[in-house]
Amino acid sequence: MLPDPGASRAVLIGSSHFDHLEQLPAVVGNLAALAETFCHSTSWGLPPENCVVVSNPASNDEVMTELRLAAKQARDTLLVYYAGHGLIDLQNALQLALPKSHKQRVESGLPYDYLRQAVLGGKSERQVIVLDCCFGGMALGVMAGTPELVDQAAVEGSYLLAAASETSYALAPPGETYTAFTGELLEVLRTGIPDGPELLELDAVYRHLRLTLGAKQRPIPQARNRNTSARLALGRNLAFLPGPPVGTSASPNMDLRTWTSAEDIRTVQGFVAALQNVRQASGLSQKAVSYRSGGRISGSGVSKLLTRETLPSTWTAVPTFLSACGMPAEQVEQWHAAWTRLRAEQASTTPAAQPPERQIPKPAVGARGAWRKLTSRIGRPKPR
Structure with a gap:
């Protein structure tokens, strides 16, 4: 299934600068590159106004306003992406870190449940949630995950893709333009999957990410699918078998x-x-x-x-x-x-054309009136 870009929305949220946590400069590159890729005609083809970037939000309200608006507008697919630090509180609830978040004050983050409720309260038929987040307090360039992260974040009727595996860390390698997970995701969207399916279905993307990240000895992502959203595609596979030469017949298949x-x-x-x-x-x-x-x-x-x-x-x-x-x-x-x-x-939505205004004819000017009008312009004849 290829979502209708005009009836879909994407909200890309990222926190890269923090007052009390390690900095994640690669998140800036994540947001810009994903927005450009999702709006490109070879990928999802989203209209730019349908793809909102929320970078370093100052408060929960700023994020939730954009989320609720997108959830209200999306009729086909709603995609929500977050990159930054992930905080786990004493009740093992996931908190998404904002610039002013503190690792010992997790209430300063955005509760994941807020995001979840906004998605569930929308009108879209399909939802995709992508989490490239960390657990604060680790060394620069390392984002930690927990076994419960994916299970907590799962939304009924949606597809969840998370960078954090059950036993390893999600990486933001110092000096690299993107985080490890998002960088590999961008590579798939931009170049495709060799010998892969014609469409970049979410499950195919997930399986490919597991292989490529594993081959690079990087953390293995996790995914959860609650319905047929695994068949949802975010574009065509640009590495799919090429078509016939110009001017020749189409493929026999x-x-x-x-x-x-x-x-x-x-x-x-x-x-x-x-x-x-x-x-x-x-x-x-x-x-x-x-x-x-x-x-x-x-x-x-x-x-x-x-x-x-x-x-x-x-x-x-x-x-x-x-x-x-x-x-x-x-x-x-x-x-x-x-x-x-x-x-x-x-x-049905175009206003009916208004009939032209009726032209009211002016009263005819009599002969005497015409003479008076003419003489008023050229003056009365002088007496001889």
């Missing part, structure tokens, strides 16, 4: 490709993003799509279709594009239904 389901399209932004995903799934260049359409759609026409910001006003070009990419006819019909639904939604 085209029927095995994973086409974006029209049922998952909720917004105009999602419709355009899904068109881009179809082109990527086909393995064809824009020129090759035009070639396979028999010239019914030009290469520039394909480009305009994939980069537009509004819903196509007519259906003509869309089925030509989809068929040229190799999509089966029955799925093209499902796309038509999605396009029709979005058109109807736009029509």
Whole structure:
């Protein structure tokens, strides 16, 4: 499942500067790189306004305001990411450290349960929580985890991915741009998984992270999945087998490709993003799509279709594009239904055009009135 970017939200929270805890400068790089990657067309394709970065928040209120707003707005997928120190109190409850947090005053952090309640109180169908957090008081560059961290953080109906394993530490190596876990996650999102699935499904990402981090003798992450959210994808696998050369026929295994389901399209932004995903799934260049359409759609026409910001006003070009990419006819019909639904939604939300104001004709000017008007302009004739 590829989430509709127009109906999804991401909140990226990070604490890098602390008054009483070890500094984590790599968290700054984490936030900037993740936001850029999630908004890139080759990844999730989130609109920038749908991806909020909360860096070094001054208070719990600052974080919770953004969380509640995103949870209210997201209809498809809500992703919440936190990087920083993790604090465990005497009741083994997880606290997310803020800049003014103190290891002996864990109440100064953000209780994880606050975040959990905000996610559960939202409207999204799927939730993803990513925790790259630490246990304060360790040496510079080391973030400690506990066996209970993942189990505490698990949210019913969501997918949780945590950097801390049961018996090891999560690392923020000094001098590196990113923390160990997030750096590897970014590598997967940017370059893909060799010999991996076509989509970067969360479970595939998790398994790959375990292998790559283990090979580097770095901490092994943990994951919890409470439903089918493990099949949720955060983009296409850029290391998937390449498509055929430009101008050639499509792959003989085209029927095995994973086409974006029209049922998952909720917004105009999602419709355009899904068109881009179809082109990527086909393995064809824009020129090759035009070639396979028999010239019914030009290469520039394909480009305009994939980069537009509004819903196509007519259906003509869309089925030509989809068929040229190799999509089966029955799925093209499902796309038509999605396009029709979005058109109807736009029509219902667009204010009705106001009728033009009625022009009231001015009263006719009689002959004597016209003479007076004329003489008032040029003056009365002088007596002879």
